[in-house]
Amino acid sequence: MNEFDLVKNFFEPMCLKNTDVLQGIGDDGAVIKWLGTSSLVMATDTLVAGVHFPHDMAPEAIGYRSGAVNISDIAAMGGLPKYATLALTIPRVDEKWLSQFSNGLRQVFSEFGCSLVGGDTTKGPLTVNLTLIGAMEGPCLRRSGCEQGDVVLVSGTLGDARGALDLLGSNKLSEGGKYLLKRFQKPEARVALGISLVGYANACIDISDGLLADLKHLSDASEKAIIVDIDKLPISDALLEVVGRERAVEYATTGGDDYELAFTVSPSNVDYVMRVAAQHEQRISVIGEVQKGSGVRFKKGQERGELLEASGYRHF
Amino acid sequence: MNEFDLVKNFFEPMCLKNTDVLQGIGDDGAVIKWLGTSSLVMATDTLVAGVHFPHDMAPEAIGYRSGAVNISDIAAMGGLPKYATLALTIPRVDEKWLSQFSNGLRQVFSEFGCSLVGGDTTKGPLTVNLTLIGAMEGPCLRRSGCEQGDVVLVSGTLGDARGALDLLGSNKLSEGGKYLLKRFQKPEARVALGISLVGYANACIDISDGLLADLKHLSDASEKAIIVDIDKLPISDALLEVVGRERAVEYATTGGDDYELAFTVSPSNVDYVMRVAAQHEQRISVIGEVQKGSGVRFKKGQERGELLEASGYRHF
Numbered sequence: 310m311n312e313f314d315l316v317k318n319f320f321e322p323m324c325l326k327n328t329d330v331l332q333g334i335g336d337d338g339a340v341i342k343w344l345g346t347s348s349l350v351m352a353t354d355t356l357v358a359g360v361h362f363p364h365d366m367a368p369e370a371i372g373y374r375s376g377a378v379n380i381s382d383i384a385a386m387g388g389l390p391k392y393a394t395l396a397l398t399i400p401r402v403d404e405k406w407l408s409q410f411s412n413g414l415r416q417v418f419s420e421f422g423c424s425l426v427g428g429d430t431t432k433g434p435l436t437v438n439l440t441l442i443g444a445m446e447g448p449c450l451r452r453s454g455c456e457q458g459d460v461v462l463v464s465g466t467l468g469d470a471r472g473a474l475d476l477l478g479s480n481k482l483s484e485g486g487k488y489l490l491k492r493f494q495k496p497e498a499r500v501a502l503g504i505s506l507v508g509y510a511n512a513c514i515d516i517s518d519g520l521l522a523d524l525k526h527l528s529d530a531s532e533k534a535i536i537v538d539i540d541k542l543p544i545s546d547a548l549l550e551v552v553g554r555e556r557a558v559e560y561a562t563t564g565g566d567d568y569e570l571a572f573t574v575s576p577s578n579v580d581y582v583m584r585v586a587a588q589h590e591q592r593i594s595v596i597g598e599v600q601k602g603s604g605v606r607f608k609k610g611q612e613r614g615e616l617l618e619a620s621g622y623r624h625f
Numbered sequence: 626m627n628e629f630d631l632v633k634n635f636f637e638p639m640c641l642k643n644t645d646v647l648q649g650i651g652d653d654g655a656v657i658k659w660l661g662t663s664s665l666v667m668a669t670d671t672l673v674a675g676v677h678f679p680h681d682m683a684p685e686a687i688g689y690r691s692g693a694v695n696i697s698d699i700a701a702m703g704g705l706p707k708y709a710t711l712a713l714t715i716p717r718v719d720e721k722w723l724s725q726f727s728n729g730l731r732q733v734f735s736e737f738g739c740s741l742v743g744g745d746t747t748k749g750p751l752t753v754n755l756t757l758i759g760a761m762e763g764p765c766l767r768r769s770g771c772e773q774g775d776v777v778l779v780s781g782t783l784g785d786a787r788g789a790l791d792l793l794g795s796n797k798l799s800e801g802g803k804y805l806l807k808r809f810q811k812p813e814a815r816v817a818l819g820i821s822l823v824g825y826a827n828a829c830i831d832i833s834d835g836l837l838a839d840l841k842h843l844s845d846a847s848e849k850a851i852i853v854d855i856d857k858l859p860i861s862d863a864l865l866e867v868v869g870r871e872r873a874v875e876y877a878t879t880g881g882d883d884y885e886l887a888f889t890v891s892p893s894n895v896d897y898v899m900r901v902a903a904q905h906e907q908r909i910s911v912i913g914e915v916q917k918g919s920g921v922r923f924k925k926g927q928e929r930g931e932l933l934e935a936s937g938y939r940h941f
Contacts, residue, residue: 319727325739339742353710357749394669396754425639426655433673438712452863600875
């Protein structure tokens with residue numbers, strides 16, 4: 310039983326049939342109609358030490374990253390992050406650790422104008438959980454909206470965070486290595502881009518499990534096929550320098566933790582989206598298209614079955 | 626450094642100075658002005674296996690209790706629980722455990738009309754975190770509102786959950802013992818009472834750390850003294866039968882996990898509150914009064930210093 314069956318069997322029945330739940334379980338966040346045309350987006354994410362980050366990761370980076378990962382979920386729905394609660398489980402009160410951790414979290418929250426409004430601190434194995442509420446106007450960005458003929462785009466560059474994992478523990482890093490490490494420790498949530506996609510993108514997800522795995526979520530939810538042009542994947546010079554092209558392509562397709570947005574728009578909206586992205590100085594790249602059918606495949610002549618095999622991040 | 630210093634030093638600075646945060650960190654829940662006169666209440670609570678419940682506790686009871694504990698926080702603010710996210714960390718996918726756990730959680734959510742709208746399932750040591758959003762109209766019930774001369778009341782009976790801890794692992798339970806166990810496994814969140822107190826109670830808290838410890842939170846937040854009449858504590862016949870009067874009084878004052886509401890009202894509102902409670906068939910008892918000064922004390926002639934000593938539940 311994978312995470313998706315688990316959610317379907319055990320948790321979905323707990324969502325009562327309220328007409329005010331515009332989007333329930335099964336997307337990056339839930340969307341609730343509050344009053345008038347205003348909705349709130351709610352998302353939660355847990356990072357467990359030893360599973361989602363190394364035990365000895367710099368506390369400031371743990372704090373920043375926890376915040377960014379959750380903000381990214383709100384961004385993927387097209388919302389503006391506003392309020393958060395922190396459920397922090399720590400083995401003991403280590404003031405130095407807490408001070409650095411909260412510095413990191415405070416930094417990312419203040420960058421995005423998000424307020425910590427409550428929380429719970431408990432004793433136990435190190436686990437960081439945040440729940441965020443965002444505000445939004447208009448229809449949210451769902452996983453399930455891909456239309457046949459849509460163009461598939463991604464923000465930023467892919468695979469950098471996965472590249473950084475190879476470097477953890479290294480003492481001496483090149484400039485490229487430092488760049489990758491920053492991409493892992495301080496992912497940039499694409500809030501402005503997400504908001505500007507509302508009403509223009511047909512579907513959207515943030516890349517946490519890896520490009521192919523997350524496109525599979527779009528494909529499954531939308532019941533469409535997604536064709537990826539492997540030659541068009543945006544890869545940073547730093548990643549190329551540090552791991553070479555072969556591995557860079559592997560990391561860009563199957564590495565997780567990028568927190569870029571992958572989204573699909575009808576061909577008539579591509580120009581608008583490109584213009585808006587340029588205004589935000591946000592790199593975006595066309596990487597494929599939506600077709601009739603199911604699953605995620607590479608463009609003809611780009612058969613790389615081993616990447617598709619490797620792309621299914623298993624939570625258990 | 627205790628939990629309160631920790632929150633004050635590290636987490637409060639992360640609450641930006643928004644005028645829409647009506648109540649930030651430091652109460653049972655946060656209250657956010659959304660639109661018009663409507664507010665939302667947000668609260669989060671984590672239960673760690675081996676800390677907040679025994680590893681071998683029945684999964685259904687873990688599910689029910691996790692929901693009830695969080696709903697109780699919303700009740701203590703005067704809100705109506707509406708939506709929840711579940712962040713569940715489990716060591717492995719055990720379908721039987723998950724099925725029973727989700728049955729328990731579903732039961733309490735459907736009793737209170739609360740929808741699970743999202744969540745995150747991660748691999749790691751068993752930890753259950755819920756974040757709830759409630760809706761409310763009017764001023765929330767804060768810890769900080771005690772007024773000199775207020776009457777102090779509590780709902781239900783006290784100490785039952787603590788009494789149940791003595792019985793865990795017993796094979797044969799008396800009727801009284803079964804009642805206590807049910808009080809521990811399925812605490813009743815006082816949502817209807819909380820909502821009816823809005824505009825009438827000056828301060829409110831739910832009893833999770835123990836009566837005296839939680840009254841101390843009211844006393845500290847309100848900068849008033851709270852005088853408890855130890856002879857008036859509501860104690861169930863079951864608790865008296867199972868542990869005797871001496872220990873029953875100890876458990877009623879210092880045992881946690883009751884999830885009853887403790888609240889203060891001006892003398893002129895006591896009749897109203899009693900009437901409303903009777904309509905809800907909700908037992909409430911006058912147990913003390915608010916005076917000038919600070920701290921929690923017993924009524925003259927009831928000196929029981931050892932109980933006050935024992936009342937400070939330490940989270941670390």
